[in-house]
Amino acid sequence: MARNEWINGYLEAILDAGSTKKDAHWISDANSLFSPTKYFVEEVVNRFDETDLHRTWIKVIATRNSRERNNRLENMCWRIWHLARKKKQIAWEDAQRLAKRRIEREEGRKDASEDLSELSEGEKEKGDSNQTEPHKEKMLRHNSVLQMWSDENKSKHLYIVLIRLIYTFGHQVKYVVELARALAKTKGVYRVDLLTRQISSPDVDSSYGEPIEMLSSPSDIDSHAEGDGCGAYIIRLPCGAPNRYIPKESLWPHIPEFVDQALTHIVNMARVIGDQVEGGKPIWPYVIHGHYADAGETLILGNRDDIEDMSNTSSVVLTTVLKLIDKYDLYGQVAYPKHHKQSDVPEIYRLAAKTKGVFINPALVEPFGLTLIEASAYGLPTVATKNGGPVDIHKALSNGLLVDPHDQKAIADALLKLVAEKGLWLECRKNGLKNIHRFSWPEHCRNYLSHIEHCTDSHSRARLEIVPQRVEEPMSDSLKDVEDLSLRFSIDGEFKVNGDLDPVSRQKELIDTLTHHHSITSSGNAGISNYSPGKRQRFFVIAVDCYDANGDVSNDAFSMIIKPILAAASDPAGKTGVLISTGSTLAETMEALRSSQLEPSDFDALICRSGSEMYYPWRDMVADMDYSAHVEYRWPSDHVRSTVARLAGLEGESDGNDIAEYVVACSSHCYTYKVNKPGAKARKTDELRQKLRMRGFRCNLVYSCAATRLNVVPLFASRAQALRYLSVRWGIDLSKMVVFVGEKGDTDYEDLLVGLHKSVILTGSVENGSEALLRSAEIYKREDTVPQDSPNIVLVKEGFGTSDITLALNSILGS
Numbered sequence: 001m002a003r004n005e006w007i008n009g010y011l012e013a014i015l016d017a018g019s020t021k022k023d024a025h026w027i028s029d030a031n032s033l034f035s036p037t038k039y040f041v042e043e044v045v046n047r048f049d050e051t052d053l054h055r056t057w058i059k060v061i062a063t064r065n066s067r068e069r070n071n072r073l074e075n076m077c078w079r080i081w082h083l084a085r086k087k088k089q090i091a092w093e094d095a096q097r098l099a100k101r102r103i104e105r106e107e108g109r110k111d112a113s114e115d116l117s118e119l120s121e122g123e124k125e126k127g128d129s130n131q132t133e134p135h136k137e138k139m140l141r142h143n144s145v146l147q148m149w150s151d152e153n154k155s156k157h158l159y160i161v162l163i164r165l166i167y168t169f170g171h172q173v174k175y176v177v178e179l180a181r182a183l184a185k186t187k188g189v190y191r192v193d194l195l196t197r198q199i200s201s202p203d204v205d206s207s208y209g210e211p212i213e214m215l216s217s218p219s220d221i222d223s224h225a226e227g228d229g230c231g232a233y234i235i236r237l238p239c240g241a242p243n244r245y246i247p248k249e250s251l252w253p254h255i256p257e258f259v260d261q262a263l264t265h266i267v268n269m270a271r272v273i274g275d276q277v278e279g280g281k282p283i284w285p286y287v288i289h290g291h292y293a294d295a296g297e298t299l300i301l302g303n304r305d306d307i308e309d310m311s312n313t314s315s316v317v318l319t320t321v322l323k324l325i326d327k328y329d330l331y332g333q334v335a336y337p338k339h340h341k342q343s344d345v346p347e348i349y350r351l352a353a354k355t356k357g358v359f360i361n362p363a364l365v366e367p368f369g370l371t372l373i374e375a376s377a378y379g380l381p382t383v384a385t386k387n388g389g390p391v392d393i394h395k396a397l398s399n400g401l402l403v404d405p406h407d408q409k410a411i412a413d414a415l416l417k418l419v420a421e422k423g424l425w426l427e428c429r430k431n432g433l434k435n436i437h438r439f440s441w442p443e444h445c446r447n448y449l450s451h452i453e454h455c456t457d458s459h460s461r462a463r464l465e466i467v468p469q470r471v472e473e474p475m476s477d478s479l480k481d482v483e484d485l486s487l488r489f490s491i492d493g494e495f496k497v498n499g500d501l502d503p504v505s506r507q508k509e510l511i512d513t514l515t516h517h518h519s520i521t522s523s524g525n526a527g528i529s530n531y532s533p534g535k536r537q538r539f540f541v542i543a544v545d546c547y548d549a550n551g552d553v554s555n556d557a558f559s560m561i562i563k564p565i566l567a568a569a570s571d572p573a574g575k576t577g578v579l580i581s582t583g584s585t586l587a588e589t590m591e592a593l594r595s596s597q598l599e600p601s602d603f604d605a606l607i608c609r610s611g612s613e614m615y616y617p618w619r620d621m622v623a624d625m626d627y628s629a630h631v632e633y634r635w636p637s638d639h640v641r642s643t644v645a646r647l648a649g650l651e652g653e654s655d656g657n658d659i660a661e662y663v664v665a666c667s668s669h670c671y672t673y674k675v676n677k678p679g680a681k682a683r684k685t686d687e688l689r690q691k692l693r694m695r696g697f698r699c700n701l702v703y704s705c706a707a708t709r710l711n712v713v714p715l716f717a718s719r720a721q722a723l724r725y726l727s728v729r730w731g732i733d734l735s736k737m738v739v740f741v742g743e744k745g746d747t748d749y750e751d752l753l754v755g756l757h758k759s760v761i762l763t764g765s766v767e768n769g770s771e772a773l774l775r776s777a778e779i780y781k782r783e784d785t786v787p788q789d790s791p792n793i794v795l796v797k798e799g800f801g802t803s804d805i806t807l808a809l810n811s812i813l814g815s
Helices: 004-017 036-046 050-062 071-117 121-129 133-145 151-155 169-184 252-277 310-328 344-356 370-377 390-397 408-420 424-439 441-457 477-482 505-521 555-569 587-595 625-629 638-647 685-695 721-730 749-753 802-813
Strands: 156-163 189-198 214-215 233-240 287-290 358-360 383-386 400-403 464-468 487-491 538-542 576-581 607-608 613-616 659-661 669-676 697-704 709-714 736-742 758-762 793-796
Touching: 036 487, 050 390, 071 214, 121 169, 121 464, 133 424, 151 749, 156 169, 156 252, 169 189, 169 233, 169 669, 189 383, 252 576, 252 721, 370 383, 370 390, 370 424, 370 477, 383 613, 390 400, 390 424, 400 408, 408 424, 424 441, 538 555, 555 576, 555 587, 555 802, 576 721, 587 607, 613 625, 625 736, 638 659, 638 685, 638 709, 685 697, 721 736, 721 749, 736 749, 736 802, 758 802, 793 802
Parallel strands: 156 189, 156 287, 189 233, 358 383, 383 400, 538 576, 538 736, 576 607, 736 758, 758 793
Antiparallel strands: 214 233, 464 487, 607 613, 659 669, 669 709, 697 709
């Protein structure tokens, strides 16, 4: 638009001014490199004034040069401009909402005072004496263990991630959104991201298609000790078909894709926040909190045009209600307006309180109970289900009665008791108004962060740290901007890595290994010294499980698969790396390579034992100790060893010798069991996993080697998780990873078909798989876990060669 032409000129002027450092004399720090983007963000977001911007544009328009614009930067600046305007709008709306909330609180206090004035002196004394001191003492004892979040934490810069994958339209979504806003305003919290699915469909509001939505702007947030937080945002990530709404029952195959998108966003944001507040050290999420979406349906009798147009369930319920009103002649005593607005809800609560009414939530199960808190805030006594969140709400507020939702008489008696006993009604109202502050957002956020801090202090957890790359691994010119990015996982805790090394010994061994490696590279091993994962821009992952009927690697098939893939990956610039991912041991993998006349140095990494171990040929086949520490988290180790051997066989159908521990193939992070007889009666993975979980063991179970072995590995270990680890560690986008698989394979085969990475299915490459031991037929099928129309999967016909693989790669990578 012509009226906005001066904005383009201003952007060009910034780009021109940034071409040389001396031109940027108006930057406060003359010794720092000029960044047009940062300058624009600072000027527009923090000191947004259209008059000043226009005046600046007038001054520089005459001297602006005609060099080509940086379109990417200009588009970014336009987006920042848009966010700045939206920030003002959100700030205005928040101010209006706060003002309205103050008025409502004042009216609530006024109503409470009027009601309490109706009490006689005896009733007041009785009400005061009925306040439960044991409950108060219980809370004090609880607080003595749980350190409450305080302003002493305001110097922290916490990054919090909330996940709400499934859209439901009700109080559940409202709660998560308000939680994000409130957390962003809490001392010590720097940023809150609410991750959800992006939908561009006419069935939902157009805002669901926006990738970013600002919930609270930085100006809304109280000052921190070392600067302001940057607010709360909804981050919408593409997952599944973007142009249609997918019900939660059909969303399961697309969840891995959402996980990969979320991982990418979190890693990038951790680095950005680190640059802002920690001098380049990433700020990893303090907590990643997933919010479960499957709650009972909330029925609102209003907001309808025609009963016939309502959903079948809602129509039946409403029709039943109308029949009951007619049966008991309740006309004039029940309100069910056709339409109401959200702004009418406070008035409805207030009217019920004025008329000495009661709020009831008789859900069979209520995960939280936000409506109970809303009603209590307006002085309404409550009757609620005894199943779920209302139990905790009742303990805190003591303003109503809990009932069995299956007991109609109990529900009726509770309602009559509160309505008939004036003293009890007033006592519940008084308690609710007195204690409701415990559910105010500031108080809720303090409790929330206190519980999280308590959990993190009580349990060991993975801590992510980015450290500089080794000197012997220089990055390519294309990645110089991120040459200090290499992910290192370390674990806090008392346990020993791999079961036999304490942290001090582990550190000494790691230093000795790296010293030994440096001496080798310095003595002329140019092939290794010139190698670096940072040079790679994409990876081919060979995860084809080609075994013969006895469970041994089929060397002929192995060679026929690997060689054309290596040929397709051949690149003089070294931009394509190749990995091997297998359920076999390292020794078996090395033997297969030798039999195929291949060198281990042809590969960037070997992922062995179903993703529980990772080795780097370019580092003398040294195991990745950081990955070992990562998968160690909550690994039950020897505790699960004997249990699996006892449970793996079917009761009454196994003689006890069909499945036995295969000691030769075992390691500290992988217990392997041999299925000794063909067709032995072994439990399927889903059934065995359930039995282990009932005993408190959480681990991954993989039948491998044509169903002749069972690998039991840590929960954090899998072939799919190993790829995500390398993606973060080496800075390779998961969408640039291509996984080659057969039409079948080990029981973790389906995990390799989902997510952001690309999958190439090599038809006819695998004769013997393990899928018969994956799941019971009556539970679910492959199409329930793998998207059938995924654009990330391509098939290559049987008898393939290098040209066929290259053609498939071009189609799936778009090159």
